[in-house]
Amino acid sequence: MNKIIESNSMQFNFDNSYQREMDGFYVPSQAEPAPAPRWIKFNRALAEELGLSAEEMDTQEGAEIFAGNILPPGAVPIAQAYAGHQFGNFAPQLGDGRALLLGEVIDRMGMRRDIQLKGSGRTPFSRSGDGKAAIGPMLREYLMGEAMYHLGIPSTRALAVVATGEFVYRESALPGAVLTRVAASHIRIGTFEYFASRNAVESVRRLADYTIRRHYPELIGKPYIEFVRGVVARQAELVARWMCVGFIHGVMNTDNMLLSGETIDYGPCAFLEHYDPATVFSSIDHRGRYAFGNQPAIAQWNLARFAETLLPLLDEDSERPVQLATDAIKLFSDRYENAWLAMMRRKLGLELAEAGDAKLAQEFMDAMQAGQADFILAWRYLADAAESDPAPLRSVFRGNIAKLDEWLPRWQSRLALEKRTAAGIAADMRRVNPYVIPRNHLVEQALEAATSNGDLAPFNRLLEILRDPYTGREEASMYAEPASPEQTANHRTFCGT
DSSP, rough: EEEEOOSSSOOBBOOOOHHHOOTTTTOOOOOOOOSSOOOEEOHHHHHHTTTTHHHHSSSHHHHHHHHTTTEEEEEOOEEEEOEEEETEEESSSOOOSEEEEEEEETTTOOOEEEEESSSOOOOTEEEEEETTTTTHHHHHHHHHHHHHHTTTBBEEEEEEEEEEEEEEEESEEEEEEEEEEESSOBBBBBHHEEEEETOOHHHHHHHHHHHHHHHOGGGGGGGGGHHHHHHHHHHHHHHHHHHHEEESSSSGGGGGTTOOOOBBSSSSOOOOOOOOOOOBBBBOOTOTTOOGGGGHHHHHHHHHHHHHHHHHHOOOSSHHHHHHHHHHHHHHHHHHHHHHHHHHHHHTTOOOOTTHHHHHHHHHHHHHHTTTOOOOHHHHHHHHTTTTTTHHHHHHHHHHHHHHHHHHHHHHHHHHHTTHHHHHHHHHHHOOOOOOOHHHHHHHHHHHHHHHHHHHHHHHHHHHHTTTTTTGGGHHHHHHHHHOHHHHHHHBBBBOO
């Protein structure tokens, strides 16, 4: 049983609005005791952002808190209820089966942030699971969240990873761990689906009102269709950002889409190596539903499921709500294309807007696909080509380079319209085209060392490099190298549950 800290040594300054205002949307629960908590990783920079004392937290008492053994003052642990469409199939009850929301803090910028334990044991939503987590998947989530944050992509982040001192059993016995996740909130499309599927219209209204107050305060008092449009806009922007860095989420179920517009759940995620829209790495995505190129369409499909939950709130007329929702979901395509094109222009070194820019970007990616070019380095080395040195760009093409040779003069003619210096254009391009991303083989090597040997040195080195993804430092060069074709062909990702 958890105990309450009576001292003032740990000050989280909790203000738990979800627990206070949303009774019936969660179940109170407690973490299962961890036999021997010890620190694996602590995010001191994030702790300071949250207004927490890194010095006070980075102690054995802190490890006990982040393992779930000790409950700090003001924490009221709850397991949140939600449903979800998983690979297109509706599950009416999922919920936090291995997570506990400790509470909410107001960070130094005045933003409300959830603090959640993941892997802390069974809850009333656990079904047949053990509610536990292994070190490898928890370190993956830590690494990926930090990488995405430093790439400038909205993301949940990890505050801590603590070893529990026990083993969890998957295909084999693995050392256990608890991750502390920080998010703007954990309200999901699946949260709305949970109550809509039970015809609990007033509960959906309460949830919508709460979500608007928390994430869309500019929409307070406006028709609920504006809420749908707001969520559509945020998701379109988020997925466009994924697509511009080659991120493959891997499990875009509706319970893994946050209303805040942050990326969540780094289970079977990965990054593209050579460009191919059909790329799938997830071991459970047998039909390629969540392939890289499918992500915009899947996001729109998920948003349609969200809009359906709000139909009773949109209009009292029996026909009009469906049309309103349909029109709002159709906005996704334009929102996505506009966001994607704006980012692509910057990646291509363009500031002016010309009618053929979208085609120019797509043709470059077509050339990448034909030449089996590395997605990240092709974009990065395009900056060298802007300075009349195409050799680095050509070096990352493993196959047919004819399409690239046809494309380069068209791009150079387009650049000539910019009226900027080549050096200025190249510098701007390097600010938006990363040099390093979490290369799949390097991530796996780091996690294997941490899991099998307790060696965190590869993980820490990789994490340090990923905190500065846009600078072409010499020490980052080995982390920028693509995997071999054999490594890429054999790479598979797993959920870790």
